[in-house]
Amino acid sequence: MPPARAAELARELGDAVCLSxxxxxELYLADGDVERAVASLEELAHEPLAAVVYQLHDEAAAxxxxxxxxxxxxLVPGEGEILGQVRxxxxxxxxxPLLDRVFRQALRIGKRVRAETAIGExxxxxxxxxxxxxxxxxxxLNGRRALLVGAGRMGELxxxxxxxxxxxxxxxxxxxxxxxxxxxxxxxxxxxxxxxxALGDVDLVLTSTSAPTTVVHLADVPSHRHRPLFFLDIAxxxxxxxxxxxxxxCYLYDxxxxxxxxxxxxxxxxxxxxxxxQLVAEEAERFREWQASLEVVPAIAALRARAEEIRTAELAKxxxxxxxxxxxxxxxxxxxxNKLLHLPTVRMKQAAAATGGAEYVDAVRHLxxxxxxx
Amino acid sequence: MSVASTxxxxxxxxxxxxxxxxxxxxGYGEAALAYSSARFxxxxxxxxxxxxxxxxxxxxxxxxxxxxxxxxxxxxxLNLFVWLVVGAYLIWGCRPRYRVLGLxxxxxxxxxxxxxxxxxxxxxDERSHYGNLFLILHVGFVxxxxxxxxxxxxxxxxxxxxxxxxxxxxxxILALRLPSLLTLEHLAGRTVAVSLPLLTFGLAAGxxxxxxxxxxxxxxxxxxxxxxxxxGGYLAARPRGRRGAHMLLAGFALVILVRLVLxxxxx
Numbered sequence: 001m002p003p004a005r006a007a008e009l010a011r012e013l014g015d016a017v018c019l020s021x022x023x024x025x026e027l028y029l030a031d032g033d034v035e036r037a038v039a040s041l042e043e044l045a046h047e048p049l050a051a052v053v054y055q056l057h058d059e060a061a062a063x064x065x066x067x068x069x070x071x072x073x074x075l076v077p078g079e080g081e082i083l084g085q086v087r088x089x090x091x092x093x094x095x096x097p098l099l100d101r102v103f104r105q106a107l108r109i110g111k112r113v114r115a116e117t118a119i120g121e122x123x124x125x126x127x128x129x130x131x132x133x134x135x136x137x138x139x140x141l142n143g144r145r146a147l148l149v150g151a152g153r154m155g156e157l158x159x160x161x162x163x164x165x166x167x168x169x170x171x172x173x174x175x176x177x178x179x180x181x182x183x184x185x186x187x188x189x190x191x192x193x194x195x196x197x198a199l200g201d202v203d204l205v206l207t208s209t210s211a212p213t214t215v216v217h218l219a220d221v222p223s224h225r226h227r228p229l230f231f232l233d234i235a236x237x238x239x240x241x242x243x244x245x246x247x248x249x250c251y252l253y254d255x256x257x258x259x260x261x262x263x264x265x266x267x268x269x270x271x272x273x274x275x276x277x278q279l280v281a282e283e284a285e286r287f288r289e290w291q292a293s294l295e296v297v298p299a300i301a302a303l304r305a306r307a308e309e310i311r312t313a314e315l316a317k318x319x320x321x322x323x324x325x326x327x328x329x330x331x332x333x334x335x336x337x338n339k340l341l342h343l344p345t346v347r348m349k350q351a352a353a354a355t356g357g358a359e360y361v362d363a364v365r366h367l368x369x370x371x372x373x374x
Numbered sequence: 375m376s377v378a379s380t381x382x383x384x385x386x387x388x389x390x391x392x393x394x395x396x397x398x399x400x401g402y403g404e405a406a407l408a409y410s411s412a413r414f415x416x417x418x419x420x421x422x423x424x425x426x427x428x429x430x431x432x433x434x435x436x437x438x439x440x441x442x443x444x445x446x447x448x449x450x451x452l453n454l455f456v457w458l459v460v461g462a463y464l465i466w467g468c469r470p471r472y473r474v475l476g477l478x479x480x481x482x483x484x485x486x487x488x489x490x491x492x493x494x495x496x497x498x499d500e501r502s503h504y505g506n507l508f509l510i511l512h513v514g515f516v517x518x519x520x521x522x523x524x525x526x527x528x529x530x531x532x533x534x535x536x537x538x539x540x541x542x543x544x545x546x547i548l549a550l551r552l553p554s555l556l557t558l559e560h561l562a563g564r565t566v567a568v569s570l571p572l573l574t575f576g577l578a579a580g581x582x583x584x585x586x587x588x589x590x591x592x593x594x595x596x597x598x599x600x601x602x603x604x605x606g607g608y609l610a611a612r613p614r615g616r617r618g619a620h621m622l623l624a625g626f627a628l629v630i631l632v633r634l635v636l637x638x639x640x641x
Contacts, residue, residue, distance in 0.1 A: 122548050132548055136540060139554030226614060228555060245541065249615040257543045264545035 001025055001044065007092035009044070013037055015096040017103060019068070019089040021082065023075060028065065030098045059291065062102050063284045069110035070276050071119060076266070077273040078119030083110040101290070109283045116279060119272035122265035126154075127161035129261045130232045133253055134162065134204055137230050142166030146204035149173045149195065149215060151181045154234055155208030159185060162204065171198045175209070196220040205231045207239035215239040218247075225249060234258065292352040299361040300345050302370045307337050394432035395496045401425020402460065402484045409476035418476055419468040426460045429487075432496060433457055449493025451513055452633065456487045458521035462565075467525075471553050478528045489634070512583065515576030516598070520629050522569025523605065527626030529562040530619035537616060562622055563612065570605050577602060594632055601628040 001009075001020040010018040015030035016037070027037045034055065042049050056064050064073070069086045071078040090103040114120050123129040131141065138144050144167040148159045151174040159169050169185035172178040173192050182189035190198060192215060199205065200222045209215055218241045221229065231252040233240040238254055245252040253261075311333050318329065344364065351360040364370065402425040408418030433454065436445070445454040460483050467475045490496055536552045553561075577598060584591070604625040613621055 121551075129548070133540075135554060136536070136547070136552070137555050139557045228615070248617065251540050253543060257545075260543075260545035261548060265548060268546075268549060 010093040017093040065106045066109045066280045069106040070113040076124040077269045113276045117272040117275045126258045127158040129258045144203040145170040147171045147202045149207040150209035152208040208234045218243045293349045296348040296352045398425045398428035406480035415473045449490045449495025452490040453495040455517045459524045511579035515572045519569040519573035526562045526565040530622035533558040533619045
């Protein structure tokens with residue numbers, strides 16, 4: 001669902017937030033009509049959704065959102081885009097106090113998980129792994145020049161990934177006409193025969209041809225170079241002579257190496273996910289405490305209102321006082337009230353978090369005569 | 375009465391120096407151990423900071439003596455050398471990506487600091503018969519240059535390690551993110567470019583004094599000149615890749631030879 005349509009749907013449903021990504025469409029409702037929400041989704045999908053819709057309520061719904069924001073509910077654990085998508089969904093909606101609180105906490109959890117665990121650090125795809133390895137050699141890829149050999153889809157994707165990190169695709173070489181692909185990257189189209197010359201002018205070489213034999217030979221690599229040369233060979237069979245890797249300053253990674261790096265990265269992410277789950281559990285506990293404290297809020301408000309009422313009534317009995325004396329008396333009595341009520345307020349919230357809140361509320365209402373106001 | 379007072383004040387100074395040596399050594403030792411684990415490397419950085427502060431205080435106590443340059447013996451100069459090395463490392467070595475440098479710098483600092491103590495270079499009762507200005511120029515510049523070469527060697531060591539990891543194509547290569555090869559090469563080159571002029575000044579001061587006093591040219595002077603030539607050659611040729619890293623390590627081997635083997639006969 002496009003983000004604009006998701007935001008519109010959230011507004012139609014009132015106090016709601018709609019999170020729509022490639023893999024999910026989720027509606028978070030504060031106290032809305034679930035059946036109406038499902039009907040709206042079915043209308044958009046033009047089909048019944050009973051078989052694929054799932055519903056979570058109260059704390060379970062909040063914890064689910066926390067896991068989503070932490071990237072724990074994604075296909076690739078720790079996937080980076082989801083946190084931005086949660087933020088965009090939250091910004092596009094007009095949530096009430098409950099959803100506002102839950103989404104802000106979810107965004108905080110997402111940031112915390114990324115800061116305190118390594119879940120999002122390692123690459124989860126071959127193009128991302130290729131770029132991360134190139135950064136191990138060059139650091140920032142900004143301004144690095146690349147040669148793309150082959151006009152295949154995989155090579156184009158990997159080249160686009162390098163370009164998104166600042167590298168410039170300087171040349172595109174292919175057996176067929178590489179002009180169209182070169183034009184897309186703003187590169188110079190060249191013949192395969194011109195590869196040796198281009199190798200002296202680039203830092204990165206990305207090969208992905210379907211050629212049955214080697215395309216880049218050891219003899220093609222210039223012997224006097226002033227900078228490293230990094231080869232990424234994602235073709236099967238290989239495009240680059242394996243002996244290139246033995247040259248000083250030359251590094252060659254083929255598709256098997258890159259896939260092994262990705263597999264290891266995913267394993268690391270899964271390991272980090274266990275730590276992330278602990279952080280989510282901590283935050284879920286905090287949410288539970290907050291939710292429980294809501295039970296005692298009306299009693300605390302009533303208690304404070306009663307105390308304030310008494311204070312105001314007693315102040316009125318003082319009659320005419322000079323202005324500065326009145327201010328002093330008002331200040332002193334307000335401080336006394338605050339100090340007296342501080343501990344009961346804290347204790348009631350603590351009791352609420354420990355599931356004893358109801359007894360405390362009843363006791364306070366009874367002791368201070370608040371029940372008459374219910 | 376006045377003699378007794380001088381004696382007790384010297385004892386007190388020795389006590390203070392002793393009290394500062396151990397925290398410094400402990401801090402450096404803790405850092406050397408902590409850097410071996412990514413999990414505790416942040417603690418390692420605190421060890422370096424606290425140890426360096428303690429050593430700075432120790433040097434201040436030593437410098438508080440009014441009767442001469444306090445680091446004129448080989449052991450004293452080794453103490454100053456360690457302080458310079460760790461100080462240079464602190465400038466940027468504690469950044470998360472460069473913490474791995476601590477793996478090579480801090481164990482070396484611990485070992486040299488301990489040797490300095492065994493040689494009596496961390497006490498507060500040394501005296502020197504040399505003039506302060508000459509020693510500041512000669513010892514100060516030479517040691518600062520050697521500290522720079524030590525860091526450059528550490529960078530070269532990390533470069534070779536990173537190069538080896540990339541060559542082995544291990545699947546877990548991204549689990550530990552080191553500074554990039556180009557960054558390491560660039561930093562090492564800059565460190566040598568700053569250090570070599572310092573060594574030149576230090577050597578010039580030494581040769582001027584040698585000419586004035588008519589002293590003998592000893593082995594340490596000879597090897598120091600060779601060291602100057604190695605690093606000078608490095609700056610002139612700027613060899614890239616593993617060749618450059620090996621050249622920096624060869625230069626550092628000469629530094630160690632000068633500092634630990636030949637220094638005794640020079641002072």
